Amino acid sequence: MKRYLVFFLLPFSLLAQKAEPLGTAVNSEYNELHPLISADGKTLFFVRAGHPSNTKGKEHSNDIWYTEKGKDGKWVSAKRMPRQLNRDRYNDLFYISPDGNTAIIRGEYEKGVINMDKVGLSIIKKKGSVWQNPEALKIPGLSKKVKGPILTATMSNNGKVIILSFSEKKGGGDDDLYVTLMDKQGNWSELKSLGKDINTGDVECSPYLSADNSTLYFASNRKGGEGGYDIWMSRRRGKGWFSWTKPVNLGPHINSKEDEMYYTMESSGEYAYFASKNNSMGKYDLFRIRVEDLTQESTPNEGVLQATTLAEERKEEEQPIVPTKVAIISGKVTDLTTGKPIEARIIYEDMEDGEELGVATSDPITGEYKIILPYGKRYSIRPESDNLLGVSKSIDLTIPGQYKEITGQDLETAPIKAGTAITLNNVFFEFAKATLEKESFLELDRLIALLVKNPNMAIEVQGHTDNVGSDNANMRLSQQRADAVKAYFVEKGIATDRITSTGFGESRPVASNETTEGQAKNRRVEFVILRK
Numbered sequence: 001m002k003r004y005l006v007f008f009l010l011p012f013s014l015l016a017q018k019a020e021p022l023g024t025a026v027n028s029e030y031n032e033l034h035p036l037i038s039a040d041g042k043t044l045f046f047v048r049a050g051h052p053s054n055t056k057g058k059e060h061s062n063d064i065w066y067t068e069k070g071k072d073g074k075w076v077s078a079k080r081m082p083r084q085l086n087r088d089r090y091n092d093l094f095y096i097s098p099d100g101n102t103a104i105i106r107g108e109y110e111k112g113v114i115n116m117d118k119v120g121l122s123i124i125k126k127k128g129s130v131w132q133n134p135e136a137l138k139i140p141g142l143s144k145k146v147k148g149p150i151l152t153a154t155m156s157n158n159g160k161v162i163i164l165s166f167s168e169k170k171g172g173g174d175d176d177l178y179v180t181l182m183d184k185q186g187n188w189s190e191l192k193s194l195g196k197d198i199n200t201g202d203v204e205c206s207p208y209l210s211a212d213n214s215t216l217y218f219a220s221n222r223k224g225g226e227g228g229y230d231i232w233m234s235r236r237r238g239k240g241w242f243s244w245t246k247p248v249n250l251g252p253h254i255n256s257k258e259d260e261m262y263y264t265m266e267s268s269g270e271y272a273y274f275a276s277k278n279n280s281m282g283k284y285d286l287f288r289i290r291v292e293d294l295t296q297e298s299t300p301n302e303g304v305l306q307a308t309t310l311a312e313e314r315k316e317e318e319q320p321i322v323p324t325k326v327a328i329i330s331g332k333v334t335d336l337t338t339g340k341p342i343e344a345r346i347i348y349e350d351m352e353d354g355e356e357l358g359v360a361t362s363d364p365i366t367g368e369y370k371i372i373l374p375y376g377k378r379y380s381i382r383p384e385s386d387n388l389l390g391v392s393k394s395i396d397l398t399i400p401g402q403y404k405e406i407t408g409q410d411l412e413t414a415p416i417k418a419g420t421a422i423t424l425n426n427v428f429f430e431f432a433k434a435t436l437e438k439e440s441f442l443e444l445d446r447l448i449a450l451l452v453k454n455p456n457m458a459i460e461v462q463g464h465t466d467n468v469g470s471d472n473a474n475m476r477l478s479q480q481r482a483d484a485v486k487a488y489f490v491e492k493g494i495a496t497d498r499i500t501s502t503g504f505g506e507s508r509p510v511a512s513n514e515t516t517e518g519q520a521k522n523r524r525v526e527f528v529i530l531r532k
Helices: 291-295 438-453 471-491 516-522
Strands: 003-007 031-037 043-049 062-068 093-096 102-106 121-127 152-155 161-166 176-181 204-209 215-220 230-235 260-265 271-276 285-290 306-311 326-335 345-350 356-361 368-374 378-384 388-391 393-396 404-406 411-415 421-423 458-464 499-503 524-531
Touching (some): 031 285, 043 093, 093 152, 215 260, 230 260, 271 291, 285 291, 356 368, 378 388, 378 411, 388 421, 411 421, 438 471, 471 499
Parallel strands (some): 031 260, 152 204, 326 404, 326 411
Antiparallel strands (some): 003 306, 031 043, 043 062, 102 121, 152 161, 161 176, 204 215, 215 230, 260 271, 271 285, 345 356, 345 378, 378 393, 421 524
């Protein structure tokens, strides 16, 4: 089936485009470029070019600015980001983490000093309210590959993928998209082209990877657009990074005969932001558009002078319209024994196959963390800190839903010493049985690694139930479940004399059995260190 989108020749911008400018609090007589919206949609970062207040003044300079939403929902007057992020003549912000504490900026820095002889990216982190010195990301061969004048990039929310655009030809003019991946040791791979699914003989630039880590937006002057540079979209197939659906032009509600570039979108999926010369008050201005408007096709009506086919016949499953919905998960990491907040790495994994999906860091002062998870999976999240044992938590997003912010997902760490007891929140059994579900293996394998690392450690596995059923039945079930966990450990090579299994039935509740939530908390398995 072919799909047709209709636009009016005159006046194009009034009849087709649905985007709205951000107003004088953001836009000015200068160039406003490269918007980047925070995960919660409350802070908008962007680049302002040639402004007298920039670090290097008016002549040939780019600085990073930002604006915040006021209580009335309007953007307040823009301000420059601190000096720590605006050190060079051509500053740019390519990524801001969901918690706002980690950023990727332009330039290759070492101890806060830029290397003018190299082209690259640097990571900069904030502790409390203070940004630290940026440090270069060691991406093999990047500086030698970039021959053109423009380098832009986007990072996945899990911090493991960077997509860049640049030209390997001196002088530029044929920018393509490339990808580098982080391995388990934290090293970046050699840059590789995204391939013919994405790149053409024309320019592909200003990439943006949405919160679902699968939907890619970029600007291109390829054929089939509205004119100039348009914003296009594609979705990757499977888990790899080199197979993509056929790019789709986002259409005349956002694109015009002028240039549209630097697409970015709120995690909620409600609004997208971009830079355009169409109906701008200066050069490039910043605009926003409701994402739902991008899925609506124009319809014929009086004055229609021309209809244009924007998409060839293609399979429905290859038409990425909007990204997968996501949820923002936030909470605080504390020490189980002291209750004080701590800095920790937040590891989140796919509970089905155990794949590590991403790593975040909690704030060293408040212990707060924030991550983004797409719907469609069940996740395990846990804190990691040196010489501490993290208590895991599960987040079930298997049933697709609307964007939401799930707060209060607090995490705990405990000292690795005799007497420490933690609840194994991610150990699951079949209903009313002592048969382990496969989602439990990720948690149990982590504890096996702890036992292997500490060969003198001895533990007790404790089983507990709620008060549903008879005392004898509950005692029996709790013992059987503790035995099942012990059996798994022994099967994986842990000596049987290092593990004791005990069932306590319903005798040690940690919550009221008067509610289903309380009963769920009481049905648990605990891991107790007897000897370190």
